Amino acid sequence: MSAVTAATSSPANAAGKSAPARLSAAFVSRLVIIVPYLWLLFFFLVPFIIVFKISLSQTAIAMPPYTPVLDFRGGIPGFISGLGALNFDNYTWLTQDALYFNAYVTSVVVAAISTVLTLLVGYPIAYGMARAPATIRPTLLMLVILPFWTSFLIRVYAWIGILKPEGLLNQLLLASGIISQPLIILNTYTAIFIGIVYSYLPFMVLPLYSSLEKMDHTLIEAAKDLGCPPTSAFWKITFPLSLPGVIAGCLLVFIPAVGEFVIPDLLGGSQTLMIGRTLWNEFFANRDWPVSSAVAVILLLLLIVPIMIFQRAQARAQEQDQ
Amino acid sequence: MNATWSRFNVISIVLGFAFLYLPIVLLVVFSFNESKLVTVWGGFSTKWYVSLFHNRGLMDATWVTARVGVISATVATVLGTLAALTLTRYTRFRGRLLFSGMVFAPLVMPEVITGLSLLLLFVAVGLDRGFLTVTLAHTTLTMCFVAVVVQSRLITFDRSLEEAAMDLGAPPVRTFFQITLPVIMPAIVSGWMLAFTLSLDDLVIASFTSGPGATTLPMKIYSQVRLGVTPEINAACTILIAVVAVGVIIASLVNKSREVQRQRDEQAAQRG
Numbered sequence: 001m002s003a004v005t006a007a008t009s010s011p012a013n014a015a016g017k018s019a020p021a022r023l024s025a026a027f028v029s030r031l032v033i034i035v036p037y038l039w040l041l042f043f044f045l046v047p048f049i050i051v052f053k054i055s056l057s058q059t060a061i062a063m064p065p066y067t068p069v070l071d072f073r074g075g076i077p078g079f080i081s082g083l084g085a086l087n088f089d090n091y092t093w094l095t096q097d098a099l100y101f102n103a104y105v106t107s108v109v110v111a112a113i114s115t116v117l118t119l120l121v122g123y124p125i126a127y128g129m130a131r132a133p134a135t136i137r138p139t140l141l142m143l144v145i146l147p148f149w150t151s152f153l154i155r156v157y158a159w160i161g162i163l164k165p166e167g168l169l170n171q172l173l174l175a176s177g178i179i180s181q182p183l184i185i186l187n188t189y190t191a192i193f194i195g196i197v198y199s200y201l202p203f204m205v206l207p208l209y210s211s212l213e214k215m216d217h218t219l220i221e222a223a224k225d226l227g228c229p230p231t232s233a234f235w236k237i238t239f240p241l242s243l244p245g246v247i248a249g250c251l252l253v254f255i256p257a258v259g260e261f262v263i264p265d266l267l268g269g270s271q272t273l274m275i276g277r278t279l280w281n282e283f284f285a286n287r288d289w290p291v292s293s294a295v296a297v298i299l300l301l302l303l304i305v306p307i308m309i310f311q312r313a314q315a316r317a318q319e320q321d322q
Numbered sequence: 323m324n325a326t327w328s329r330f331n332v333i334s335i336v337l338g339f340a341f342l343y344l345p346i347v348l349l350v351v352f353s354f355n356e357s358k359l360v361t362v363w364g365g366f367s368t369k370w371y372v373s374l375f376h377n378r379g380l381m382d383a384t385w386v387t388a389r390v391g392v393i394s395a396t397v398a399t400v401l402g403t404l405a406a407l408t409l410t411r412y413t414r415f416r417g418r419l420l421f422s423g424m425v426f427a428p429l430v431m432p433e434v435i436t437g438l439s440l441l442l443l444f445v446a447v448g449l450d451r452g453f454l455t456v457t458l459a460h461t462t463l464t465m466c467f468v469a470v471v472v473q474s475r476l477i478t479f480d481r482s483l484e485e486a487a488m489d490l491g492a493p494p495v496r497t498f499f500q501i502t503l504p505v506i507m508p509a510i511v512s513g514w515m516l517a518f519t520l521s522l523d524d525l526v527i528a529s530f531t532s533g534p535g536a537t538t539l540p541m542k543i544y545s546q547v548r549l550g551v552t553p554e555i556n557a558a559c560t561i562l563i564a565v566v567a568v569g570v571i572i573a574s575l576v577n578k579s580r581e582v583q584r585q586r587d588e589q590a591a592q593r594g
Contacts, residue, residue, distance in 0.1 A: 037417070051438060158559075276433075279434045
């Protein structure tokens with residue numbers, strides 16, 4: 001309370017503030033930083049350390065189903081002797097079984113192809129939106145964001161009814177005489193591509209739109225006046241200027257798509273192999289916590305570089321705005 | 323701008339929106355299907371909605387989901403707003419890089435990793451899996467989204483308003499509640515809504531961190547979808563879509579009326 005009265009009695013800037021007022025301001029700003037910081041440390045960083053720890057332990061038939069390692073209960077000497085008991089069997093296991101290696105490679109390839117497809121579908125939409133009359137742009141933006149508010153699970157589920165052999169797409173194509181045999185799309189990689197492009201499209205369109213909208217359109221007109229054909233004006237001016245949006249959009253699609261679970265599980269069926277599903281099955285079906293932790297650690301190592309690029313791009317964009 | 327170019331633009335927008343909306347529209351349409359076969363039209367009926375309300379498991383799951391959503395979104399909004407303030411206002415403190423990393427990484431982190439790591443944390447500290455653990459997990463995930471939304475508003479915030487208040491003797495905390503908070507309120511509200519929808523939506527993290535008695539709606543829907551596509555699930559999805567759509571429409575109407583009010587105030591101020 002004294003801080004408040006002190007501050008009100010001396011209406012001055014920071015330099016003129018009394019000591020208690022400065023102290024309380026410092027305390028408040030400390031608190032603003034510390035509360036979310038501790039929360040994220042405890043619920044985001046510490047869990048990763050635990051995952052790493054458990055990936056080095058052995059499977060056991062118990063609850064929780066692993067043998068404890070690196071236990072601090074034995075004090076420092078116990079901890080040091082515990083280091084000798086670490087086992088890398090789970091990692092050796094991952095390298096020996098071709099299933100895991102294939103799952104990692106397939107996931108990265110599927111995510112990369114889907115990212116390119118999403119870019120190809122999203123770019124014309126974002127470009128069209130950026131060129132639309134300024135009055136309808138907010139509405140278009142709203143329409144792109146709206147599906148994002150409806151459940152991801154529901155949107156993926158909706159595609160099952162469309163893609164299955166007796167589904168709506170096949171009914172339409174058969175009725176119109178384009179095909180004579182129903183197409184098998186559900187439970188193939190094609191279905192996964194469709195699912196990822198569909199679900200992640202807003203994540204691609206929004207950053208693309210925001211960088212295309214900022215673009216100075218007179219540059220294109222200048223190029224045209226100087227005799228540059230539209231296609232080459234696009235590749236020489238528009239595309240390079242939209243590159244920050246392209247990078248942000250691609251990372252926003254690629255990184256989560258590598259570890260995607262719902263789409264491969266509902267649309268990909270049992271024939272397709274992706275690492276998110278492998279981890280899920282290892283955990284829920286085999287109840288092998290150490291192996292699923294090892295799968296998560298390797299997946300994280302795969303993604304750490306793209307995640308860091310994403311974070312730096314975000315930080316740079318923020319600095320430019322400020 | 324020549325005509326063919328703009329026609330290309332219009333066509334790509336129309337096709338894009340058709341791609342985005344057609345599956346959702348079909349889902350809603352077939353929830354009113356008389357036939358049990360989801361993809362064959364058998365006449366209009368609302369019987370699946372009736373049977374939905376007699377499905378005890380689904381109703382329980384809806385109640386759990388709503389409570390988890392409200393609590394986690396509210397806590398996440400407070401934490402996310404603090405995180406956004408930290409990111410925009412305190413550019414220099416030890417561990418800032420780690421902090422911004424911890425805010426941005428969850429946005430793209432595959433859900434299976436987040437889910438697994440949170441579960442192992444809860445097991446390590448001896449917390450029983452259930453309502454509390456799902457709520458904590460959702461708070462952690464969604465606070466980062468709130469932070470990004472609020473941060474983008476804070477970046478464009480006119481700091482001179484705060485400086486004026488402080489020059490007139492308002493202490494920092496009071497300045498925040500009387501000046502800063504009202505201005506960034508729309509961003510905080512949309513951050514809350516985003517957090518709520520993400521929580522409503524989440525299957526993977528909830529499956530890892532939830533325990534007996536705390537089955538959420540997406541978990542219930544997922545387990546039924548695995549058994550096959552039924553019109554009842556379509557009906558449940560339609561209701562969820564309707565709830566979200568009504569929420570979004572109300573939010574945009576509120577925003578619009580506030581905007582109109584603000585413009586009127588500004589005009590009045592100019593005249594006065």
